[in-house]
Amino acid sequence: MRQVTHIFNKEFKDYFISPIAYIVISVFLIATGWLFFSTFFLYNQVSLRNFFSLLPLIFSFVIPAVTMRLFSEEINIGSYEILLTMPVTFKDVIFGKLLAGAAMVVAMLVPTFAYAITVAFLGELDWGPIVGGYFGAILLGVAFSSIGLFASSLTRNQIIAFIIGMAICFSLTLIDKMLFLFPGSILGVIGYIGADFHFQNISKGIIDSRDIIYFLSVIFISLYGAQLAMQEKE
């Protein structure tokens, strides 16, 4: 556990030493802020529902950009050898890195409290869905971070890692909007795979164990995939 903290500290600090954190956070806030508020007054509703429904799509682009360097950079400069010959296990490494990615997600979301506060001035705001929305956003962010980590473990090239990560997250977000492309018999399964579907459930304020189990499985499968990919490299 101590090692996880040290690795987390290092990775999280790295984001703010390099310009990555500032760029990603700004892009995220500009995109969500503009998309949300440009239609906010047309709906004439005091809720953040439209903001939360934007998140899966925007996260699909932003989170792989955050996580792309986590393993790729280590493979590329060879520092992975240094890391793994110190008294740490692979679990320490991957959880440290995942936590750093998750902390970046939180760092991106914190400024959006301003949206909730702004909206609360305009009328009666129901705080239940807000809490559920942020909870769901964090789950979604951690799940996408694990996918990004997996993508990053596949290649030494950060750009390729970004594109792979984005492709997977993007597919998971959109798959339940393309159900008409699939035969009827597997619709249930395909629908269940969609991340957006589960996220929207939580962000309505409905905490269902199925949705939580879905995100936990995505995290588990991605991290396991990353472990296999890194072992293969040895």
Next chain:
Amino acid sequence: MIRVENLTKYYNKFCAVDQINLHIRKGEILGLLGPNGAGKTTTLRMLTGFFLPTSGNIHVKNFSIWENALEIKKLIGYLPESAPLYHGMLVYDYLNYIANIRGLTQDQKISRLKKLATLCGLNNIMHKPISELSKGLKQRVGIAHAMMSDPEILVLDEPTSGLDPNQIVEIREIIRQIGKEKTIVLSTHILSEAEAACDRIVIINQGKIVADGSTESLKQTGNREYGIRLSLMNANEDHIKKKLTAVEGISNLDMLPSDDPEILSLMLTCKSKDDIRGMIYQKIKETEWILIDFHQEGKSLENIFRELTKEN
């Protein structure tokens, strides 16, 4: 201290390390020598726990890499080839991070960092980003990194490769300093380095150990062939050949190209246990030749190395 038993590593079907057995004693400076691709780095990576062997075992003290890899990693400080450090970090931040992972307490950390900075000459570069350092400086940071937890065993993979001659001398000096109290395993393909720095040399080729011993004992092995170089004036080729091939122990005589037509240079290949230089000199004295140059091409480690690692 370190016991390597039947160590074997396959990369798919390619056998990189083949049944290596090795015993490294405490306080030894061992040089792992071999041509590129001989399996040096692979051996060191298994020793440091970066990956597991296909079969065989490594014991460090009483720990086995199969069961107690984490304990072994605590005992070993490792500098991989060309010091792959995080280049975005400052030297101080980097060493601080390593100290944390190595489990040093706050007090230990400060005194350790000070000591290493002095030993490796890092005092002036502590606040520079690693990406701005020259190769030699990076290597020194790498050594400081490997020494952080004051490990009993230090493993250095080609610590001087790619450095300029001054830096090589500096790094070698640091290694010699450390070697007074630690067990060091270093790999290199530079023979003079192994000769200068190591107590014991293990030569590996195509994944197998082909020689093992001190530099002195290695020089005794192999077939005892050596060359003697002669430069003569006032002589002609036929006469020289006639005169010198009569000396017992000379197996071959080659004329070497010479810049000056007045001077004839030749190389004698000798195969003899005794020193035959005296006899050669006697022969020359009998004639009216003028002796310009006469020296023995040492039976150097280089020759032994080339002999042992020749293809097939």
